Amino acid sequence: MQRIASLAFALTLPATLLSQAAQADEPRYNQVALRAEVSQEVAHDLMQVTLYSEAQHSDPAQLASQITQTLNSAIQRARQAKGVKVELGSRHSYPVYDDKGQRIRAWRERAELRLESSDFASLSALSGELLGSLQMGGMHFSMADSTHQHSEDAQLKAAVAAFKARATLVTQALGGSDYRLVSLNLNSGYQAPMPRMGAMKAMAMAEAAPTPDIEAGSSKVSVSADGIIEVRLP
Known part of the structure; x- marks a missing residue:
């Protein structure tokens, strides 16, 4: 039994040495x-401009009609400008109360028109023209x-x-x-x-x-x- 064990050890010893040598080369x-x-x-x-129309009236129906007419006129003019993207922005109305805050005395409405173009000069000139009927809401530039x-x-x-x-x-x-x-x-x-x-x-x-x-x-x-x-x- 002792002779067999010694032989097994002798056979595995070379394999161990080879493994260590391989690790040393890594x-x-x-x-x-x-x-x-x-x-x-x-x-x-890119240049983006936001214009808006804002008004107040005691009759909400007449107020809405007035705002719509102003926007439609501005949109028709804006669409004539080449290379200008035209879209409507937010639109909302709210009541205006009397001093006591109990009775509605009028309605106020605001509607936005948004313009975008890569032609800065054209959009700037158009915006300046539309300021005759609209107000400036904002202007910014982007890529x-x-x-x-x-x-x-x-x-x-x-x-x-x-x-x-x-x-x-x-x-x-x-x-x-x-x-x-x-x-x-x-x-x-x-x-x-x-x-x-x-x-x-x-x-x-x-x-x-x-x-x-x-x-x-x-x-x-x-x-x-x-x-x-x-x-x-x-």
Whole structure:
């Protein structure tokens, strides 16, 4: 029995040595978390204007008719402008009470008209013209969906390139010979524009509604790359 046991040990010993030798030849890796972020200022190429009609009358039916006529006239004029998207916004009415708050003395109604175009000069001139019958509700600028997508795609490629450059830099700093990618997450961000109040006030306060200078501004599109690499050490 002792002779058989010794023989079995002698047979398994070479296999153990081979396993240890194979492990010694395998590269040793160390994991490192990295982050790279790129961003780009993209000029706005869409202009949105909100105009509204607001009035008060003791007869709600006459009030509604008055608001409708004003809007229809503005819509017909807006549709003549090329490249301008026209749509109705919100519309609501509410009662106006007497000083004691017990009896309705009138009704007040407000209805919006929304305009959008990539031709800033044309939309600005149209808005100024419509201010003869409507009031300025708001003006802001943004990026078209296609512009945003194109910019985001370009930033995605740049973020991956920046991550690879940083991974190479870290590998060299650690004295590694190579690295392999474990995981990578890409996230995009978009900084929404602020309303351009200067132009809006200029149009709302001007008696003859002159066309203001347009400063559309820009928004920042950013993409970040977060991932983990394994650095191969000698």
